[in-house]
Amino acid sequence: MTDFSAIRSSYVEAAYAKTVQGETRGAKPAGPAPKDFAQMVGDAASQAVDSVREGDQMAIKGLTGQASLQEVVQATMAMEQTVQVSVALRDKLVEAYQEVMRMPV
Template identity: 50%
Template sequence: MDKLITTGLVNNAYGSSSKLQGGAGAIASPEEAAGVNFAELVRNAAQNTVTTVREAEQVQQAGLVGEVSAQQVVEATMEMETTLRLAVSVRDRLVEAYQQIMQMPI
């Protein structure tokens, strides 16, 4: 199935990835990397996912009453779908890593 990829969707994906990386082309120094807390990264990613889903739901509801165009509804839905797929993928990787750690001999 072919998917419609819009400029807005590409810009949103680029903006999201830039936020995760700390800005366009930003490389964290060892001092900055030492201050990063994994739990905070996971919490922030989960909060961003929830925010994206809620925003998409609001756009969908506005589309039902005719306040926004069908294009905006489709873009919001595609962004939500991409975000959820990423969240599920990250969750699966975390579970897999946990299972591997639990199988390690002590």
């Protein structure tokens, strides 16, 4: 099982900070209306796919000598982190589904 405390992302931390600030001030966020859950999940999935593709492309560039070792390692680490989060999310969703199926009707 993946330990979520080990997975850090500047995007997640920034989103959390914005949420906490909005809750403490009691103000509604400025800008467009928030997305529904399906859109957020779809956007996250497309970003995950993009991250994996970028990692693959950077690995190919590294093998052909078009990218530095540091760039390849950074892209690979970002790709690995994305895959770990995706697998952990999948596991949680399957676990939640199984729990719902065990509920008496």
